[in-house]
Amino acid sequence: MKTLAKLSFCATLLAAATAGAQEDCGPVAIDPVAGATGARVENYAAIFESCAKDGEMRLATRRMRVDGDSLLLIVDPQTLQTALARAACWRCAATTDAEQADTRFLQALRPPPEGSRPPALVNAGLIHGKGAGSYVTGDLCPSQKPLDRDFIEEVAAQGPGTPLTLAVSGGWIAHHGADFAWLQEKRRSGALAITWADHSYSHPFAPGLKDVQNYLLRPGVDLDREIFETEKILIAHGETPSVFFRFPGLVSDAALLEKLRERHLVALGADAWLALGPPPRDGSVVLVHPNGNEPGGLKIFSRLLKSGRIPLPLRPIVEAP
Template identity: 80%
Template sequence: MSSGILLDTALMKTALSALLFCASLSATATAWAEGDCGPAAIAPLAGATGARVQGYEAIFESCVKDGETRLATRRFRVDGEKLLLTVDPQTLKTTLERETCWRCEETHDAEQAETRFLQAVRPPQDPERPPALVNAGLIHGKGAGAFITGDLCPSHKPLDRGFIEEVAAQGPGTPLTLSVSGAWIAQHGEDFAWLQEKARSGALDISWADHSYSHPYIPGLRDAQNYLLRPGVDLDREIFETEKILIAHGETPSVFFRFPGLVSDGALLERLKERHLVALGADSWLALGPPPKPGSIVLVHPNGNEPGGLQIFSRLLKSGRMPKPFRALNEAP
């Protein structure tokens, strides 16, 4: 065989190897279209961790692009691309955006005080009434219907898919907010992927609230010494690690944060506001509290740990006593 034929064969093998490598890479890595300035879509990766998200930092910047305005609250990199987590200051909708597409400058809470977003982050506070230790923040929404929220705290039990199907049966695109802990995602990859498919198919419109990463809790300790009030708890880590693992899986964190156990204090609330998150409570924790009424923020636990609340939800739904329609949580503040 001539040297020319050998060389051509070697080149063909090299080219084929390169094509196969690129094909495998495109199946796992985020694809960025050159010149595309729409919201960034991060390809989900099975088993992804927060380590996929690099250089994560809290910021507060006002960004403009083609007459649109967003407030950027986080800056980071995914698969080498510089991205921003942004919120629409009026609708509270969050999106992931390519940093190079926006013109941004630092802003401050005082400059954004008239926006609906800052009014949700920093609602008026009665100076004579200190923040409640339990269930502080947004506990009731405006208007009719109900805001359905489910907490996914760390659990060894599987996701209660029956509850999710029951919500989805209300019609395509039914809103559902899931307050998720990062540790739950890390431990329940198949359940999380199943939820993502429910959203991708249009069966549900899932909004992801942050529920801390580790959800610290010691049975028997008083609330004032428990949950995120335990000595040594790093609130930033609890917030950011959950946001990062959501992003690593191709999801977008919302503006809402639910304290584990609904327990906080004035200092925690202030630090949460500094991170530009809305404290989320509930006025109808079905397993413990009063039945829902129009505008209620309903709380259940579909993580397997509180079947009683899910049974109450099902009974109320079937009897027509659950307020309708189910509404997106962004409409509540």
């Protein structure tokens, strides 16, 4: 009887340990901390690994430690959805772009045909999406002005879980804590399904300089720092970076695009920058600036939305490539 009781007790402990391990291997949710900086995210590194767990496969593009936990930033290679995962829960091995070439993710990263673009590029990358409807994106460049919450509310009024892509600079997050927390609550409540695109950390810009000498093309700009510091501050605040990156000013060149692909990020452009260009059509990637710096574009958006000229439905950007 003692032996049976001992075996039963051990089985109970094993079952509890197994259940705990399964729970530990679920989705990672990092508690947001007001005023958090990228320093909360340690040993941040770009990787490219194929990872397996319970019959699932993901691609890992970043490795890090947060609050003592070893984590991965993983991508579903078919849906392009990203998530944070515990490294100990996945069996990972280095992979290559060639080995993953048939996945939708790698196809989205595929460069344009050689010779189809000039050396200096404006609006390179994904500028128009598949299917009907439109893809609404808002840039949050560093700004002294507050978030235009009326625009956010107007998008949210389209229905629960309305998709919205926000291309956010790390510098904007660092100086707009209350506005960022308000956006996070919109996401957590289900009012909006926000995709966080990277818009560089500092968004370098000097008035009067030509594009080929400006933005991320300015001498001395460290693209890795611009990418990673924004990803880190998003993670430090409990959010998950997507696979999308929007160049400041939509300005890049062939070298920047290649470096972006090496970091496994999809360049996000726009074919309907409302303050500057034509109205959207089915499949358009719509661009506005809700950071307070471009109210004219928001007025155009509101007018087009009310008149039925913003193609519906509003769609998540992961469906565009």
